[in-house]
Amino acid sequence: MNLAIDLMQAFLLIAVAPLVSGVVARCKARVQNRRGASLWRPYAELLKLFCKEDLVPDTASALFRFAPAILFAATVTAAAFIPVLHPAALFGVSGDIIFLVYLLAIGRFFLMLGAMDGGSSFGGMGASREALVSALAEAPLLLALISVAILTHTVSVSGIVTTTLQQNPFHLSAVYAFALGALVLVALAEAGRIPVDNPATHLELTMIHEAMVLEYSGPSLALIEWASAIKLTLIMALLIGLFAPWGMATNASITVLLFAPLLFFFKLVVLAATIAIIECSMAKLRMYLVPDFLGMASALAILAVSFTALMR
Amino acid sequence: MGLIELAAAKALASSAVFLFITLLMMAAAKRISTCIVLFSLQSAIMASEILSMAWVGKSAEAYAVAALVIVVKVVAIPCALFRIIKDLKASQDVASSTTGVQSVFIMAALILLSFFAVAPYAVTLRLDEDMLAAAVALLLAGAFLMVSRKKALMQVIGLLVLENGIFVAALTTTYGMPLVIEIGIFFDLLMGVFLMGLFVFRIRDTFEHLDVSKLRRLRG
Amino acid sequence: MTLVLLLLIPFLAAVIVLTCKQSRRAVRVAMTAGAIEVAAIVHAVWRIHTVGVLQSGRYLRADGLTAFFLLSAGLILALVLMYSVGYLRHIPAGRFSSPRWFYSLTFLFVFTIMAVYLSANLGMLWISVESTTLASALLVGFYNTKGAVEAGWKYLVVCTVGIAFALFGTIALYLAAVKSGVDPTSALDWDALMNAAPSLAATSNLVKLSFVFVAVGYGTKIGFVPMHSWLPDAHAEAPTPISAMLSAVLLNCALYALLRFDSITSQAIGSGFSHGLLLIFGCTSVAAAALLMVVQRDLKRLLAYSSIEHVGIVALGIGIGGPLGIMGALLHTFNHSVAKSLMFFTAGYVRDNYGTLRMRRIHGMARSLPWTSVGLTVGSIAIAGLPPFGLFISEFMILTAAFSASRYFIAILLMIALTVVFGALVHHLQRMLAGKRVDLHDRPKLLPADLTVMGICIAILLVLGIHLPRAFANILQQALVVLQ
C-alpha cells in the first residue's frame, strides 16, 4: 500500500509540474494586469514539442543527444525524494539531502556539457554563467539543508518532514527562519527565476538557462523544459515539506488522502504567487551582482548552521 | 766548583728576563737580519739554560740536547737564513703591518698576559713560574710576529720563535722529554725550515716578490 | 715484524723510484711497490684481526683502531695509484713535476702516514703527523703554477703552526702524566697512559689544557671550521690523485691522532669535556661548510668544503658518543674516503676534458662524458647521504645515536645542513650534466684502468650501503672496543 502511495506521489509531482509553471505565468500576467495564457498551455507546448523533429547541429557529438535524457532522469529521481502527500516518499527514507543536492548537480553538469557541444558561443556563454551560479549556490543550499537536518537529528528528507510534523508550528527556533531565507534565495537561483536569470527572454545579455538550451529542439527541448518545470516544483515541494508540512496524511485513511492533495496544491499556488510577485517587483540583477546575491544566501545559511549549535 | 754552581743557578733564574728582552728587541726590529741575529741569541740563552740544568741535574741526555740546540738553532738555521737573504737579494725591510711602537707595546702586553695565564698552573704544579711564563710569552710572540709581519722570511722566523716557546715549555716543566722524541722534533723543525726556504725560492721565481700578503689569488 | 715491513716498503720504494731515470721504469717500480705495500697492509690487518694487538720494538704498535684506518688507507692508496697511471701520462714533465718525483714523494707521503698509524708513542705520533705535512707540502705545490705555490706555502705554514700547538698539548699531557707519578721514560707511551689514565684526574685542568691545544692543533690538520682555511686551497690546487689522498687519507690520519688523545682524556676526566669540544667543532664545521658549498664556483673547492662538512659529521658522531655514535663515525670516515676519492677522480677527468673546473663553464657532461657523469652523479648522491650508498647508513647511525641521547638541537642542525648540502650539490650537478653535447675531439679518452677505479668505488659504496660484510663488521667492532 505504501509503495503505491509513494509512486502516486512521484507521478503527481511530475504531472503537476507544467501546471505549476502555468500558474506562475498566470499569476505574473494577473499582477501585470494581463489576462495571461491558459493554465494548461505548458502541457500543449510539451505535446507540440514531442511531435516535432529533433534538430542536431553538425558539430555535436552523441553527448548532445543524451544530455536531455540524463537531465530528465536525474530530476525525476530527485523528485521521488520529496514527500508530498505522505511523509515517507519513494526514496525519501533511504536517500537524503546530500544525495538530493548531488542528483540535481548531475542534471546541471550534463546540461552545461550539452550546451557547449552545440559549438556556438551562446552555449558556452550559458554554460559559463550556469557554472558561476551553481558553484556559488551549492554551498548555501547544502548548509541550509544541513542546518534543518541538525535540528531534526536526521538526514533523510522523510525523517525531517515527520519530525517537523510532530512539532507545534508556533514555537519553531530561529534556525528555521534563517534556513528558509537562505533556501528561498538559492531556490530562485537554482530554478533560474528573475533576480538571477530571466526565463522569458532570449536577450544574450541576461539569459543563462535559455542560452544553454538554444540549440535544442523537438523532444529533447520538451524533456529539458519539463525537467526544469519539475525542478521548480520539486524545490517548492521541498520548501513546503521542510517548513510547512502540516496537513500531510499521516495515516492512510481515504478521507485524509483526498484532503491532503488539495491542501498541498493550495500551498503550491501560494508559493507560485509569491514567485510571480517577486518576478514582477524586481528587475534582473547584473551578472556580476549575482555572487553578492548568493553571498547573502551563504551568510544566512552559515548563521543557520551556527545557530543550531548555539541554540542547543 | 761553587762558581759554576753559582753561574748555573744564576743562569736558570735570569734567562727568562733575557728572553723577554730579545722578544722586545725583535718587536722593534726593522730589518730581517737583526731578527735572525736576535733569534740565534734567544736560542743561545735557551742552550745556556739547558747546560745549567744539565749541570745541576747531572743528566747526559740534557748535554746532548743542549749540543743539538746549539748546532741547529744557534748556528745552522741562522746561517741558512742569511744565505737565503743573500741569494734572493730581497729587500731587508720587515714590512710589518703595525708600527714599531705599537709592536713593542703589543709584545709587552703579551708578556704580561702570559704571566697571568701561567699563574694558576705554576702554583698547583710547583713549577718555576717565570720560565713557564717565558715559554707562553715566546709562543704568543711567535704568533704575533707571524700575524703582523708580511714578509715570507719573517713568517719563518715567527714560526721558529713559536717553536722555541714550546721547547722552553718542555724544558722547564719536565726537564726534557725522552731523547729520541727531542731529536725527532728537531729533525722535523729543520726539515720545516728547509722546505719553507725552498718555497720562498719558488715564490721568488713565480711571483717576483716576497710579500706574503700579496698572495691572495685563492679566495672564497 | 710485519709493522716494520709496512714502514720499510714505502721508504725503499721512494728511494728506488728516485734513482730510475726513464719515467716508464719509474711507473712500473711504483706500481709493484704499491702492490706489495697494499698486500702488506692486508696481511697486517688480518694479523691484528686474529692476534688483537701487535707490538714490535718500543715505538711501533697496532691495535683494532689502527687496523680499521690502515684498511681505508690501503684501499685509497691502491685506487690512487691505479688512477695516477692514467693521470700522469698527459702531464707535461717539468723540472720537478716528472712521474719520477711524483711517485717518490707519494711513497714518502705513504711512509709518513704509516708512521702515524703505527706509532705507539704520542711524541712519535706528533713527529709523524708533522712529517706528513712536510711530505705533502711539496706534492701540493707539485705543478709550480702561481696557485699551486701559493696553496703549498699556505698549507705548509698554517699546518706547521697548528701542529706546533699540538706539540704544546702533547707536552702538557706529558707533564700531567709525570706530575701524577707515571715513570717519565714511558710517560708518552699510549698503553702506559691508558693504564695510568684514572690517576691523571689529579691534574685535571692540565689534561683539559692539553686536550684544548691538541684539538686546535690536530683540528687544523683535520680541517675543523675556524682552522680550515688552508684546506680548500690545498685540495683545489694539488694534482687530483694527491687531493684524493689528502681528502681521503690525511684527514683520517689527523682524526686518528685526535681519537687517541680523546680516548685518553675521556679515560682520565670523563668524556664530558672532550666530547663537548668535539661537538662544538662538529657543529661549526657542518654548518659553515654546508653554507659555503652553496656559493662555490670551482668543482674541487666544492669537494674540499664537502670534506670539511663530512669531517664535521664524524666529529658530531664521536661527540655524541655511545656505541652507535662512534661506530657510525668510524664507518663514516671509511665511506667518505671512498666517495670523496671517486668524486676527485671524476673531477680529474672533467678537468682533463674541459680544461677548467669552473662549474659555470662545464655543460653537457651527460652527453659528452657519459661514464664520468655516471661517476659524478653516483658520487654526489653518495656524499649527499641518500639511501642506496654507504653514507646513508652511517648518517642514519649517527642520527639514531643523537636522538637516543636526546641531543635534539644537534640532530636538527645536522639535518638542516644535510638538506642545504643536498640542495647545493643538485644545483651544481644539474647545471653541469645537462646541455648540448660538447665535442671533445682531441681530449684524452678514458682508459680501462680509470673505468675499473670508478667501478670499484661505486661497488664498495653500494655494498656498504646495502649489506655490511661480516669481516668488515668485525674489524669495526674491534676498533670500537679500543675507543670504548
Place this chain on the structure above:
Amino acid sequence: MMQIVFNSFFSVLLMLPAVTLLCRRSQRMRSLPSMLLLVALLAGTLVAAVSFWQGNGLALDLSWAVPFPFVITVDRLSALFLLLICAVGAPVTLFSTSYIERHYSAAKADWLWRLLPLFLLSMALVVTASTAFAFLCGWELMTLFTAGLILIDGDSEGRRHNIFIYLLMMHAGAAAVIASFFLFLPHASALDYTSMRAAAAVMPAGLRTAIFLLSFVGFGTKAGVVPFHLWLPKAHPIAPSPVSALMSAVMLKTAIYGFVRFTFDFLGGGPAWWGYLVLLVGAATGLLGILYALTEHDMKRLLAYSSVENIGIIYLALGAALVFMANNAPAWAAAALVAALLHALNHALFKSLLFLGAGAISDVTHTIDIELMGGLLKRMRVTGTLFLIGCCAIIGLPLLNGFVSEWMIFRSFIAASELPGLSCAVILPLMAGVLALIGGIAVAVFAKLYGVAFLGRARSLQAEQATEVQKSMQAAMALLAAACLMIGILPGLVVTPMTVLASELLHSPALPEAALSVTRALPLIAACVAGLIVALASFRRIKRITATWACGLPALTSRMQYSSAAFSKPLRRVFARVYKAERTVDVQYTHQPYFAKSIVYRSVRTTSFEKSLYRPGVDAIVNMAQRLRKLQTGNMQVYLLYIFLALIALLIWMRFA
C-alpha cells in the same frame, strides 16, 4: 601460499630492471618487461586484496642483509595501500606498453622500463615497511626514481629547475619525516612499529606534539598540502603521462598512508587542536587547489592542481576524525577515517584515469593545451566517454565512486553536531559548507575541461585529425572506469573491510549505521536512474543534422566558441583577490587606426607561494653564504689569526665549562 606470491611480487619488481638490460638487444622480446611487470602487479593486487579482506598479516624479514632491522609486514592498512598501488599500477603499465613504444626512442624506453618497476617497488616498500629504516629507504628512493623518470623526458633549463625544486622540497620533507621517526628513540627500544606504538603510549605530551607536527610537515610536503604544494604543479606535468598518473594517483597516497600510520596508529590521536589544524590546512589546500585549477588551460597542470584539491578533501576528513577522537566519539572517528581512506582510493582511480586520458590525447594531438583541442569526443569516442566517466567521478556525481566518499565526509561533518563540545558542533558543519563550495567550483572546472577539450568544434588542425588510440590504451582506461563505476554503485564491497580496518586501528566499536546508509540506498537509486536514461534514450525519434544557429552569420568558426579562459572568467572575477591577476591587452593595428590586426589578451596570476614564501628563504641562505665566503680572504695572516682566536676562545670556554 600468499607468502610465496607476495615474495615473488617483490622479487619480480626488483629483478625487472635487470631483465630490461638483457632484452635491450633483441627486438623480439621488446614487450617482455611490460608483460612481466603486468603479471607482477596483478599478483600484487591479488595478495593485497586477500590480505585486505582477510587481514592476515604477511611478513618478510630481510634484516640479515642490511645493517638495520628491515622487516616488511602487510597488515590491513598496508594491504589497502598496496592494493591501491597495484590496482592503479596494472592499468598504467598496460597503458604504457603501447604509449612508451610510440612516444619514446628505444634508449629512452629502456630507461623508462628500468625505472618504472623500481619506482613501484619503492612505493610498495614504503607502504608495507614495518621498520623505520625500510620506510626511509623506500621514501628517499621514491624521490630519486621519480626524478630519474622525469629527467628521461628531457632536460631543458625549465625542466631542470622544476626537478631541482622537487628534489629539494622532497629532501626537506624527508628530513622532517626522519626527525619524526627518530623522536621515538629515547623511549622506544628499536625503531620498529610495535615498539614505537608502545613508546608512543608512555611519551610526554610535548614530545607527542613535536612528533605530530614534524610528521604533519614531512608528509604534508610529499602530499602537496598548501604551503608545501609548490612542487606538485611543477613536477607532475613534465613527467611522462603514465608516470604523472602514478605520481599523482599513488605517490601522494603514500604520504597519506604515512600520516595516518603516525597520527592514528602510533600516536592514536591527540588534543582537539590537532584536528582543527588539519581541518584548516585541508580547507585551505582544497580551496586554493581548485581555484588555481580553474585558471589552468594546460591539462596536466589542471589535473595536478585538482590533485592538490583532493588531498585537501582527504585532510578535511582526517581532521574530522582527529576532532572526533579528541571528543572521545571513536565510532564517528572511524567513520571519518573510512571516508578519508575511501576518498584516497577513489582519487587514485579517477585521477589516474584522467591522467591516462590526458596522455592518450597528447599522444594523438601532440599537445596538452586545451585551448588547441575541441570536438575530440566525436573523433575519439571511447577515450572521450571514459574521460567523461573520470570527470563525473572526480566531481562526485552520484553514480560514481567520488560521490560515496564525499557523501561519507559530509555525513561525518553533520554527525559532529551531536558532539557536546560547542566549537566542534559549529566548525565541522561549516566545513561541510567549504567542502560544498570546493565541489561546486570543481563542477565548473571539469565542465570547462571536458567542454573545451572534447565538445564543440575542433580548434586546431591536430584536434581536427585526431584518431582513436590503441586498443591496449583504451582497455587500461576502461579498467579504471569500470572500477570507478563498481565502487560507485556497489560501495559495500570496499567499504565493509575498510570499516573493520578503521575500528581495528582506532580500537573503536563498529561504525554507526547512519554512516553507511548510502551503501544500502545506492544500488536501488542507481538502477532507477539508469533505467530512466535507457528508456528515454531508446525512444526512437526522427533526427535531422543541420548547421548550428549562427544568428544569420555565413558560418560559425571555432574561434567563436567559448575558450577555457572565457569559461572561467566569471568565477575568476569573483575570486579576483586570490589571483591578483595582472591583465595586459596589446592591440596591433593595420594601417588604419580602427582596424586591429590582432588583439592579444594575457592575464597572469601574480600571487604565488614561491614569490612570497620560498624565494625570501632561499635568498637569505645564499646571502649568509656570500658573507661567510668573504671570510676566506686569501690572506694567510688572517687564517693564522682565525686559529689563534679559536685557541683563545676555547681556553676561555675551558676556564668556565
